[in-house]
Amino acid sequence: MTNKKKVGILGATGAVGQRFIQLLENHPQFEITALAASEGSAGKTYQEAVTWRMETAIPENLKNQVVQTCVPEMDVDFVLSALPSDQAKVVEPAFAQAGFAVVSNASTFRMHSDVPLMIPEVNPGHSELIPIQRQIRGWKGFIVTNPNCVTVGLALPLKALHDAFEVTAVNVVTFQARSGAGYPGPPPELIDDNVLPYIGGEEEKVESEPQKILGQLQSPASFKVSAQCTRVNVSDGHFECLNIGLKQKASIEEIKQVLANFSGVPQQAKLYSAPQKPIWLSEDEMRPQPKLDRDNARGMAVTVGRVRSCPILDVRMAILSHNTIRGAAGAALLNAELLLHQGYL
Numbered sequence: 001m002t003n004k005k006k007v008g009i010l011g012a013t014g015a016v017g018q019r020f021i022q023l024l025e026n027h028p029q030f031e032i033t034a035l036a037a038s039e040g041s042a043g044k045t046y047q048e049a050v051t052w053r054m055e056t057a058i059p060e061n062l063k064n065q066v067v068q069t070c071v072p073e074m075d076v077d078f079v080l081s082a083l084p085s086d087q088a089k090v091v092e093p094a095f096a097q098a099g100f101a102v103v104s105n106a107s108t109f110r111m112h113s114d115v116p117l118m119i120p121e122v123n124p125g126h127s128e129l130i131p132i133q134r135q136i137r138g139w140k141g142f143i144v145t146n147p148n149c150v151t152v153g154l155a156l157p158l159k160a161l162h163d164a165f166e167v168t169a170v171n172v173v174t175f176q177a178r179s180g181a182g183y184p185g186p187p188p189e190l191i192d193d194n195v196l197p198y199i200g201g202e203e204e205k206v207e208s209e210p211q212k213i214l215g216q217l218q219s220p221a222s223f224k225v226s227a228q229c230t231r232v233n234v235s236d237g238h239f240e241c242l243n244i245g246l247k248q249k250a251s252i253e254e255i256k257q258v259l260a261n262f263s264g265v266p267q268q269a270k271l272y273s274a275p276q277k278p279i280w281l282s283e284d285e286m287r288p289q290p291k292l293d294r295d296n297a298r299g300m301a302v303t304v305g306r307v308r309s310c311p312i313l314d315v316r317m318a319i320l321s322h323n324t325i326r327g328a329a330g331a332a333l334l335n336a337e338l339l340l341h342q343g344y345l
C-alpha cells in the first residue's frame, strides 16, 4: 500500500512525455498509474508504442503497461500533460471538467487570464487563480500551465533582476535545441550544418509570457520583450543571449550577486525536484555551453555566464537551460510538487 499521488501522463510517448516518465522514476510523492497518447498508440504496451530516446532505460514497471486514449476515465489523482496544443485544447478542459487537476506543458491555455502560468521560484502565488478559474468555468478540477521552454530559462534571471532593479526592456536571441521541436524533430538534411531562422509561434510566446509571470495576478508587468528565435543543431539545451534594461542602475558586481543569491519557495520548502540553486552563475568566459551545462542540477538549473555591461541597454549575458527538463517536464513536475505543497492536489 502506498500513499503516493497517482498520476497519468497525457502524451506519454513524446519528447516531453518520455522526460516525465524518466523524472518520475522513484519519485517520493507521485507514481504513474496511467499512460495515454494518440489512437495510434492506444492498446499497445508502452514499449511497443514508444521510440524511447532517454539516456536511462524505460522503467521496468511501465514497459508492459497498456497505453490508453486521452479520455478522463483514469485511476489517477491528477494528470501531467505533454499534448500538442491543438489536442490540449479539447482534452485538458475535459479532464478539468471531470474533476482532475491538469498540470500542463501545452501553450493552449497559458495566456488565459484565469489560468496560472507558473514557475515555482517566480510566481508561486499565482495558484490563487485556481478558485477563480473553477468559479468562472464551473470545473471541479483545474488547469495550471508552465511557460514555453525559452521563457522558463529567461524568467528566472529576469525575476531576480526585476525584484532588485526593475526590468524595463529585454532583447533576447535564442539558439534552440532540436528536441524542442518534439519527435522526430527537424530532418537531418534541414538542420545539419545549418541554423534555421524561424520557429513558428515561438517569438510571440517569448514576447508575452514573461510579463504574465513577472506581473501581479491578472496584471502583467509592463516591460517589453523583443525576441528572435532560431533552431540550431544541438540535441538538448536552449542557449539565449540577453540584453536587459534596468530602471535602477546597478554595477555588474551587484547584478552578479543578485543572480547568484536568487532562490524561492521550492528551495525553502525543499521540493523534491527543486535545484538547490536555480541560477548557476559562471565566471568562465567559455560558459555556458549546452553540452557542459544542460544537466546542471539534474537539468533544473539555469546557467548564466558572460555577465557584462551593454552599450545599448544596461546589462547583457548568455544563459542556458535544458529545454525538456527545466523548460518542460521538470517545470510541470515542480509545479505539481508546489501544488501539492500548497494543498491544491
Ligand SMILES: NC(=O)c1ccc[n+]([C@@H]2O[C@H](COP(=O)([O-])OP(=O)(O)OC[C@H]3O[C@@H](n4cnc5c(N)ncnc54)[C@H](OP(=O)(O)O)[C@@H]3O)[C@@H](O)[C@H]2O)c1
Residues within 6 Å of the ligand: 010, 011, 012, 013, 014, 015, 016, 017, 036, 037, 038, 039, 040, 041, 042, 070, 081, 082, 083, 084, 085, 087, 105, 106, 107, 147, 148, 149, 179, 180, 181, 182, 183, 184, 323, 324, 327, 328
Ligand atoms: N519539446 C520541448 O522542448 C517542449 C518544451 C516546452 C513545451 N513543449 C510542449 O509540450 C507538448 C508536447 O511536446 P513534445 O515535444 O513532447 O511533442 P511530441 O514529441 O510530438 O509528442 C506528442 C505527444 O502527444 C501525443 N499525441 C499526438 N496527437 C495526439 C492525439 N490526437 N491524441 C492524443 N495524443 C496525441 C503523441 O502520441 P503518439 O506517439 O501516439 O502520436 C505524443 O505522445 C507540446 O504542447 C509542446 O509545445 C515542448
